[in-house]
Amino acid sequence: MSTGPTALIELAGIERVFHLGDSEVHALHELELRIDAGEYVAVMGPSGSGKSTLLNLIGLLDRPSAGTYHLEGRDVTTLSAVEQAHVRSTRIGFVFQSFHLVPRLTAQENIALPMMLAGVSMAERGKRVAQALSDYGLADRADHRPDQLSGGQRQRVAIARATIMQPALILADEPTGNLDRHTGDEVVRLLEELNARGVTLIVVTHDAALGRRARRRLDMEDGMIVGDTRTSGAT
């Protein structure tokens, strides 16, 4: 593995230990990982293998028990909570299996949420949301609340929200898990388009078909990466 200047993520000696009563659970163990900018990575493995923990850790939602994490060359494990929140706000976008839209907010308000939290001005927000709505084919759904949207539309709103701050990294946790095959494919295509434009994409999935589409596949088991295969690329 080369250590070029384009390394986006560098994990070294990562341990993540959960304490359940008296017993210790090693969710991640002796993990070493390097992901370059622009990669398309699928993380696979059985339940409890630590893939979600890995994703949370990369997304700065969780801190490792030991080891270092460099994001864009910067050691982010030592950052304060406020600085980590800023990194999440500007560099990382999340897409969840259950969409996680705020039910009382409309589609455009949900998309604008990260910008609102970041303190972006109203005018700028309106402009970017309008662009995102048309990019994701949601222009006529702007004022619909999540319960008035189909599953595919909801996930498109979620992806629009994840990309609105133009992050370097998109983390998707089972993005197609709650969708039928057809809408799932549509969502995956959207994510791959983002990747094609240079955004690094990390997808956690059970779906072997989805896993095969990624250019790089990480197989996890018992908190360790047991396989790291690179293929020529998406179909």
Add this chain to the structure above:
Amino acid sequence: MRPLDTTRFALGAATGNRLRTVLLMLAMSIGVAAVVILTALGDGARRYVVREFSALGTNLVIVLPGRTQTGGFSPMNAITGTPRDLTVEDALAVRRASAVRRVAPLVVGTSEISSSGRLRENLVVGTTADYLAVRGFKMGQGQFLPDEDWTRGSAVIVLGATVRAELFGSASALGQFVRIGDRRFRVIGVLSSSGTGLGMNTDELAFVPVATALQMYNTNSLFRILVEARNRDAIPLAKDQVRQLIKARHGGEEDVTTLTQDAVLATFDRLLGTLTLGVAGIAAISLAVAGILVMNVMLVSVSQRTSEIGLLKALGATEATVRNAFLTEAAMLSAAGALVGYALGLAGAWVIRALYPTLPAYPPEWAVIAALGTALVTGLLFGALPAKRAAKLDPVLALAKR
């Protein structure tokens, strides 16, 4: 996050759950309404008493025979013995003091007044012409007692409105004669109806010249001397001069008590002010209860919105942002509840005024400000714990829940 956005977000969250919002506002509004209504009652009572005392006249110094230990007002004043008579001559001397404008000596007794067969047991007040001005009464018909020599009483009488009505019915009383004991009095005036003043209904009094009353009741001692000072600032001086004058006349012995209306008023004012404060305190307990409800409701809200909080954090919200959003929500709900409560309280005070027109039940300004302030502070105080809990939520666990 911009303050305006925080406000809008919190408003959306607050209106998102109607039942919760209504319950919370109800609790808060009951607390505030209780404070507003109870203080309106307390302050109404205070104002009522103050008004009644003011009806006694203005800038008054009251001289009564007998010495009490302190200068304050106490029930003892009414029952202490009389070491030396307070006489008409004393009153005449007081009249010459520089800070005094008017003097009205007072003798009070009970007599049967009769007129053409009708008989009435009545309080008879012996006084002088100035009494009318000192008490600020108005004549209904005729005139008040003549301004004559205080030691020479003529046989005239002025009747209160009720007395006139009972003795003469619808017939005119002016110029008619009434009989008290074996004396005949010509009615020269009737007071206009004035209502009560300190429990003593002036409509039920009859007035005769002071010298006449002293003869009738066979006494030398006055019941009171009412002294009106030149103005408000002259009250202490007038009081001093009156005391010195009477002391000199009574062989150097200070055997009278002088009360200023202000002192009496101040005592009642303080007393009822304290009462109002106490009542407000009791009402404030309901605000504390409302605060605990705010906390519970907000805690439930936090647990219901766990995944939303997790999401906000994943999207880059800091702990401060989450905390502010929840605090703003609690503050808004409290403020809205407080305003509703204020309106309810005003309505309640209005109902009380409608039911008891004599009681000026208006909530005092300090109580309104205190109630609204307390509601807001309570909301923030009890909202702080839920907000902190929301801010500290672990985003991983928060997002996993659903």
